[in-house]
Amino acid sequence: MPSPQQARAQASAITSGKTVPEAEAAPTSQLRELFDGPRLSPGQRRIAQYLIDHITEAAFLSITDLAERVGVSQPSVTRFAGAVGFSGYPALRERLQSIALRTLAGGTGAATEHRSNELQAAVDAEIENLENLRRDFADPDRVIWIGRELSQSSPLTVLGLRISVSLAEYFAYAARRIHPDVRLVTRGGSVAYDALLQSREAGGTWVLAFGMPRHAQETLTAIRVARTAGLRVALVTDQALGALADEADVTFSTGIGSRLVFDTYAAPGLMAAALLQAMTDADPERTQARLEDYEQVAEEHQFFLKD
Template sequence: MASDQQARAQASAITPGRLSPGAEPAPTDRVLALFGGHRLSPGQRRIAQYITDHLTEAAFLSITDLAERVGVSQPSVTRFAASVGFSGYPALREALQPIALSSVAGPPETGGESRRNELQAAVDAEIENLEHLRRALADPDQVLTIGRELARSVPLTVLGLRISVSLAEYFAYAARRIHPDVRTVTRGGSVAYDTLLQSRAAGGSWVLAFAMPRHAHETLAAMRTARGSGLKVALITDLPLGPLVDEADVTLTAPTGSRLVFDSYAAHGVLSAALLQAMADADPQRTQARLEDYEQAAEQHNFFLDD
């Protein structure tokens, strides 16, 4: 954990690209920089957002009053302070107070400007995440290779638990248009084990696993079960290191957007679409035949409003 002095120093930092050269960071930016770089739970992000939106008031509140305003417990505020690098709430408040006083002394930020900072900063962060992914895909060999392997695995199993369910279901829905047998695992425990073992017994060779923060123990257990049964695991996640990566045969990473209460996954969505493209290109004849069959079925059964 960073010391209180180190954490206070972070308040003078600012995300690159947010300021013109020589410009003084706005108080809101200084607070956002103070909280940045830390993995916060949704509840902790509520505290961070309240402090950012009500800085001149929040910086002088007692822990009891702040907890009551946000609607959390006092221990939650204490854990939040520790999560952003302080020894406790008093040290965090000490770091916030000069920032709050500078906002009173300087030109006031309008409510609209504060809201613009909050929401547009989240979009800006996702744009940076996509730029990071763009640079990573400058060499597409790994994605193309994984796409070929997943295309050859019949059945192909897609694993995503808790917050990762939406990404797994998106990938599986699209993959079924171009792959003959796609199975999903969106529940942990014995249900996951049963599906994984059946997939291996049916001839499958690969599992594609999604693991977004907060990373679940159930995901790690399912990946271990998959590998123990003889399946290989391709992992899409946000971190290049850790126990999940250790259990994967190959890993593709992209950063999450973490500026709002809940994470956003723009880069992971694009990465998933790129992997689907690689699967489609791995067997173009099968892809074309399956897409044509699907379009005929969609037209025959009137699946879509715009047909």
């Protein structure tokens, strides 16, 4: 049984012009029709019921988050996707999202009820950010191209300072599974300068930078140092225009949630995952080999809990 990452790597590559089927029946009816046919195990029935009960939220969860919410393992979610007729969890999630987005658009009225408090308003704002990102992905050529560029940069440097550290750490952690040399920079000043200069001297060609508000002066300085050293910069940020975007070679602008005391980053997180997917698509043989090697090491040293 392949790992969740291997299953994802084996799923369909990012392509343009993909259409999402329209749904006319109520979401619950669509999901029950989807899940009722196969003979599911007790754990798989729990997953199905959770999706039915929480479709507008669950459709946008990562495989890790869905597994945690239901209380099953990630491989269990992968097997569930196969049991109900999909090539993997990404394909199942795409179908779930098409149902959820119609619900949120008001097709059944379910998503418009009980939106009276600030927490629900925060979720609504993030859903809108994701819908905007979904429209941007209608033409994924730029994502595909930068994924190839990042894949070929060795070393690949990932930069995230202050509030952007978590996004950079997530990307670097996953990228190391599929790329032989990923260098993470989460401290500014001379530490960042040294890391960027060493990356260029070692043959690196790209930096992937994350710049979320409040935008740090040291992030701008680090991007300038990178470009002066001869590195190109791909930037994930919340503003298409501004000082950071002006300095970057390529900018991916995504909305952030700002309804709560601290910002939320659903769309930037998904953008990071899309870039990772594009990297896997750029060199599928290397991706598969590295994931297989990692699974062997993980099994040998028992990194993860069993089902």
